[in-house]
Amino acid sequence: MTTMLLSEILGRSDVPTVEISGISNDSRDVSPGDLFIAYQGSQFDGHSFIQDAVNAGAVAICAEQDQPSDFRIPWIKEYDVxxxxxxxxxxxHGFPSSRLNVIGVTGTNGKTSVAFGIANLLDNTAFMGTLGWGLPSTLEETPLTTIGSVSLQLSLSQLLARNFDQVAMEVSSHALAQGRVNCVEFDGAVFTNLTRDHLDYHKSMRNYADTKMKLFEQPELSYGIVNHDDEFGCVIIDKLQQRNIKCLTYGANPSADLSWSGVRHTSRGLCGYWLSPWGHEEFFLPYYGSMYVSNAxxxxxxxxxxGQEFADVVAQMRTLPPVPGRMEFIKRHGRLTVVIDYAHTPDALRHALVAARAHAQGRVFCVFGCGGDRDVGKRPEMGRIAEILADEIYLTSDNPRNESPDSIVDDIMQGIAEPDSVVVELDRQIAIQLAIEAATPKDVVLIAGKGQESSQEIQGQRIPGDDRSMVENILDGAHLCYSG
Structure with a gap:
């Protein structure tokens, strides 16, 4: 078991001599011998849980508030905890990221697909992100895209113990703003795109963009990979060039270092040609949706x-594994196609619907909702996009959290010109079933918003249920009476 003196952890000599065997900022996770870190968060005040931490065995407290006069274990007051x-x-944990090659991936959409692909292509590389952390084929679940800083440092140390050399990590804007990736030494940084999301938190697109930029201001950064087609990507390119940091660009624009042409949708995936200084190569990607060319x-x-060779990587990408919950196609012989995708932003929904249309011989159905306690402004925009790009819309619940599902649907409806044509069914499983039963074998049903998630967040409770299982049960269960 690793132990360290409290003075070494805090970097100061004016503290009691206490041996620490672990660190926690969640009283529910405290073990005997831990240092408990307490601070005022956005939703909870950690100081309120100090006694719970002591009861669980914490031997020292690091907090932003003054020590009570009757407190019986060391309490160290610190600033900006x-x-x-x-x-x-x-x-x-011995600064674990300094002994790993850490590649950070940020952007509104595509973080998971890009980081997951990198982890599968590079040798001995772990994944950390929305899907979980660890070996890409056997991930352990995580509650956030980028976990809290204390848990993150522990996880990085565990990856070292498991003999990983590298980690491809999703880096969310919340993580950058809240300092969750402080003291992570990033060797490389990847930018996918910047479109509307999280404005409930960041308040403006300028603030959102400035937060994303923090990843490209990391002092240890060796290189950046940037989407040349994105307006904010061009700002990042200028920043990296000013710092004399290696920057490779990609995009449909031929002026990018890596561009593409002749993209075709097939029943098995995407085909086309890479155009680059390293050569021109024909490619096949086992994915659906033109946005995956950019991700690839x-x-x-x-x-x-x-250190990989261009032609070798192009060949390896032909057999990349599917990304769970990202444009997952489910089809049964003689029946319609169902697509499950994590799309929960206007831009992601637009791309998913365009991809669904490319594979539909008939109509496109769209089943979706919007998350509660999140950016309200994107709801009517997503409704507008769905009405333009889908033939049939089914509105339902998607993690309503503490909001009324009816209120969320009302917000989405504000962007829909013909609300009477929309089916509203707040029970997600029933909504999915209704859409599938209404579709024909030539149609495509897109179920957007939750991807691989295994539960719904409703009034502080996590209700089990995932879209894939629901779809498979419906397709494999009752006889479907196709309309039309």
């Missing part, structure tokens, strides 16, 4: 920056 806890955890380009360039 929320941001500095990463420093304490990194020090305790980011994966390819990252592989080149990590």
């Amino acid at each position: 929320a941001q500095r806890q990463a420093e304490f955890a990194a020090r305790f 380009a980011a994966i390819l360039l990252t592989s080149l920056c990590n």
Whole structure:
């Protein structure tokens, strides 16, 4: 078991001599011998849980508030604990990221697909992100796209213990703003795109963009991979060039380092041609949706920056495994096609619907909702996009959290010109079943918003249920009476 003196963890000598065997900022996870870190968060005040941590065996407290006069274990007051806890955890675990090649992937959409692809292509590389963390084929679940800084440093140390050399990590804007990736030494950084999301948190697109930029301001950064087609991507390119940091670009624009042409949709995936200084190569990608060409380009360039050969990577990408919950096609012989996708932003929904249309011989059905306690402004925009690009719309629940599902649907309806044509069914499983039963074998049913998620967040409860299982049960269960 790793132990360290409290003075070493905090980097100061004016504290009691206490041996620490672990660090936690969640009283429910405290083990005997731990240092408990308390601070005022956006939703909860950690100081309210200090006694719970002591009862669980914490031997010292690091907090932003003054020590009560009758407190019986060491209580160290520190400033800006929320941001500095990463420093304490990194020090305790021996700065694990300094012994790993860490590749950060940020952007509104595509983070999971790009990071997952990198982890599958590069040798001995772990994945950390929305799907979980660890070996891509056997991931352990995580509650957030980028986990909290204390848990993150522990996970990085565990990856080292498992003899991983590299990690491809999704880096969310929340993580950058809240300091969750402080003291993570990023060797490479990848930017996918910037479109509307999280404005409930960031308040403006400018703030959102400035937060994303933080990943490309990391002092240890060796290279950046940037989407040349994105307006904010061009700002990042300028920033990297000013810092004399290697920057490779990708995009449909031929001026990018890696571009593409002749993209075709097939029943098995995407075909086309890569155009680059490393050669022109025909490619096949086992994915659906034109956005995956852009994602694949980011994966390819990252592989080149990590010593891979261009032609070898192009060949390996032909057999990349599917990304769970990302444009997953489910089809039964003689029946319609169902697509499950994580799309929960306007831009992602647009791309998913365009991809569904490319594979539909008949109509496109869209089953979706919007998350509660999140950016309200994107709801009518998603309704507008669905009405333009889908033939049939089924509105349902998608993690309503503490909001009324009816209220969320009302917000979405604000963007729909003909609301009477929309089917509203708040029970997600029933909504999915209604859409599938209404479709014909030539139609495509897109179920958007939750992807691989295994539960719904409703009034503080997690209700089990995942879209894939629902779809498979419906397709394999009752006889479907196709309309039309």
